[in-house]
Amino acid sequence: xxxxxxxxxxxxxxxxxxxxxxxxxxxxxxxxxxxxxxxxxxxxxxxxxxxxxxxxxxxxxxxxxxxxxxxxxxxxxxxxxxxxxxxxxxxxxxxxxxxxxxxxxxxxxxxxxxxxxxxxxxxxxxxxxxxxxxxxxxxxxxxxxxxxxxxxxxxxxxxxxxxxxxxxxxxxxxxxxxxxxxxxxxxxxxxxxxxxxxxxxxxxxxxxxxxxxxxxxxxxxxxxxxxxxxxxxxxxxxxxxxxxxxxxxxxxxxxxxxxxxxxxxxxxxxxxxxxxxxxxxxxxxxxxxxxxxxxxxxxxxxxxxxxxxxxxxxxxxxxxxxxxxxxxxxxxxxxxxxxxxxxxxxxxxxxxxxxxxxxxxxxxxxxxxxxxxxxxxxxxxxxxxxxxxxx
Numbered sequence: 001x002x003x004x005x006x007x008x009x010x011x012x013x014x015x016x017x018x019x020x021x022x023x024x025x026x027x028x029x030x031x032x033x034x035x036x037x038x039x040x041x042x043x044x045x046x047x048x049x050x051x052x053x054x055x056x057x058x059x060x061x062x063x064x065x066x067x068x069x070x071x072x073x074x075x076x077x078x079x080x081x082x083x084x085x086x087x088x089x090x091x092x093x094x095x096x097x098x099x100x101x102x103x104x105x106x107x108x109x110x111x112x113x114x115x116x117x118x119x120x121x122x123x124x125x126x127x128x129x130x131x132x133x134x135x136x137x138x139x140x141x142x143x144x145x146x147x148x149x150x151x152x153x154x155x156x157x158x159x160x161x162x163x164x165x166x167x168x169x170x171x172x173x174x175x176x177x178x179x180x181x182x183x184x185x186x187x188x189x190x191x192x193x194x195x196x197x198x199x200x201x202x203x204x205x206x207x208x209x210x211x212x213x214x215x216x217x218x219x220x221x222x223x224x225x226x227x228x229x230x231x232x233x234x235x236x237x238x239x240x241x242x243x244x245x246x247x248x249x250x251x252x253x254x255x256x257x258x259x260x261x262x263x264x265x266x267x268x269x270x271x272x273x274x275x276x277x278x279x280x281x282x283x284x285x286x287x288x289x290x291x292x293x294x295x296x297x298x299x300x301x302x303x304x305x306x307x308x309x310x311x312x313x314x315x316x317x318x319x320x321x322x323x324x325x326x327x328x329x330x331x332x333x334x335x336x337x338x339x340x341x342x343x344x345x346x347x348x349x350x351x352x353x354x355x356x357x358x359x360x361x362x363x364x365x366x367x368x369x370x371x372x373x374x375x376x377x378x379x380x381x382x383x384x385x386x387x388x389x390x391x
Contacts, residue, residue, distance in 0.1 A: 019098070019114030023204045024091055026122050031087040032099055032115045041104040042084045046073075047097050054079050054086055093119045123207045126153050126161065126198045130216050130304070131185070147190055147217035151198035151209070152183040159202045165194050190217050224307045227253045227261065227298045231316045232285065246287045247317030251298035251309070254281045259302045265294050290317050 024030040032044075044054035046068065053073055054065045065077040072094050078087040088095055096119040103111045131148035153161060161182045162172035173184050188196065188211075196211035232248035253261055261282045262272035273284050288296065288311075296311040 019116055021116045021118060023118045023120065025120050025205055026092060027090060029087055029089040030091060030117060031085055032101070032117075033085045034083060034101060034113060040106045041102075043102040043104070044079075044086050045100040045102065050100065053077060056081065056084055088117070091117075091119055093121070095119065120202050120204055121157065123159065123200050123202065123205055124153050124156065125207045126151050126200045126209045128198055128209050128211055128216065145189055146187045147213070149186045149188065149211070149216065150183050151186065152181065153200050154181045155179045156182060156200070159200055162199050162201075164197050164199060186211075188213060188217065190219075220304070224259065224300055224302065224305060225253055225256065226307045227251050227300050227309045229298055229309050229311055229316065245289060247290055247313070249286045249288065249311070249316065250283050251286065252281065252283045253300050255279045256282060256300065259300050261298070261300050264297050264299060288313060288317065 022030050022032070040058055042054075042056040043052060045051060046053045049069075051069055052066055053068055054077055056063055056079070063079065063081050065073070065079050067074040072092075073088070076089050076091070076095070078089060079085075080087070084101070086099070086101075096117050099115040099117060101113040101115075103113070105111075128149060128151050131150050151161065151163060153159070156175060157178045157180065158176050159182070160172055160174045161184050163170040163184055163186050170186070171184060173182055175182055184198070186196070186198075188194075190213070192213055196213075198209050198211070200207045229249060229251050232250045251261065251263060253259070256275060257278045257280065258276055259282070260272055260274045261284050263270040263284055263286050270286070271284060273282055275282055282300075284298070286296070286298075288294075290313070292313055296313070297308050298311065299306055299308045301307075
């Protein structure tokens with residue numbers, strides 16, 4: 001009899017083509033019902049190897065289930081003593097196949113009943129998203145009357161994915177291969193008031209997601225700016241020659257809305273700040289050590305796109321040291337950069353030259369005045385002045 005049973009394998013559907021067919025979703029339970037039996041023996045066998053998984057022997061008082069040769073039925077079989085029906089609980093794809101019941105009467109007559117159990121994977125909920133390519137930087141700001149949508153599912157098999165408007169089917173796509181991804185596009189107008197839904201189904205179940213046009217189909221935003229990373233004026237003590245250990249940084253973006261600004265180290269998120277108001281400026285601080293060898297990046301993103309700026313610690317985080325020039329700016333002492341140092345030294349030199357020039361001019365003027373006075377004063381002028389004054 002076994003040779004007459006042909007195994008039928010469908011991708012994503014597991015079962016054997018013979019007898020009564022039972023379809024069940026993975027994780028559920030299925031009962032193989034039979035009429036109440038009062039015969040001598042009932043034997044439940046599984047698969048082409050006819051492995052014994054349950055038995056009832058009236059005379060011997062045997063009422064037992066088995067785990068199977070590989071243990072796949074452990075804790076999953078329930079046998080109804082009064083009827084002989086068998087229930088498989090928390091079923092998995094490995095439990096799909098042919099189940100055979102051998103009924104042996106008191107007279108020794110044997111009859112068989114067979115069941116085919118097909119197990120379907122549990123369906124995921126389809127995801128509706130907007131096609132982000134519609135809001136590329138080249139098309140931002142242009143008038144777009146239609147909204148491009150995509151309904152998607154991943155790791156599915158033997159299913160159909162479809163778009164519906166009201167009670168009408170708009171489009172569909174099917175898959176019979178094992179563990180594939182499906183996507184189905186749809187275009188609607190921004191002002192469309194019809195009801196749309198995306199449905200994923202197999203022969204025994206379905207999952208539906210309804211489209212919210214007003215939530216997904218917003219006009220394309222302005223292109224995102226590239227975030228700017230700057231050093232937050234490092235503080236150095238002019239009385240100390242030891243370099244700073246940490247470097248204070250600031251990532252900034254201006255005139256942005258409905259965005260999130262975030263710092264990342266490697267693949268991990270360190271911090272973030274969001275803005276929903278129109279045209280605001282965002283800044284996010286970060287402190288790193290000068291010798292830090294991790295990779296950091298600052299990212300700004302919205303629902304459609306993102307921009308990223310990578311941090312170059314060696315360029316931005318040069319520690320202050322005692323050999324460097326200290327500058328006072330806005331009442332704060334800090335170590336000068338190369339450009340600032342050159343400018344300040346040049347300015348000091350100009351002030352010094354100007355001071356020397358003024359002194360030289362003053363000395364020369366005094367000497368010139370003294371010579372002119374000596375040349376214009378008549379002889380004995382000093383004696384005449386003394387007589388006139390009564391001395």
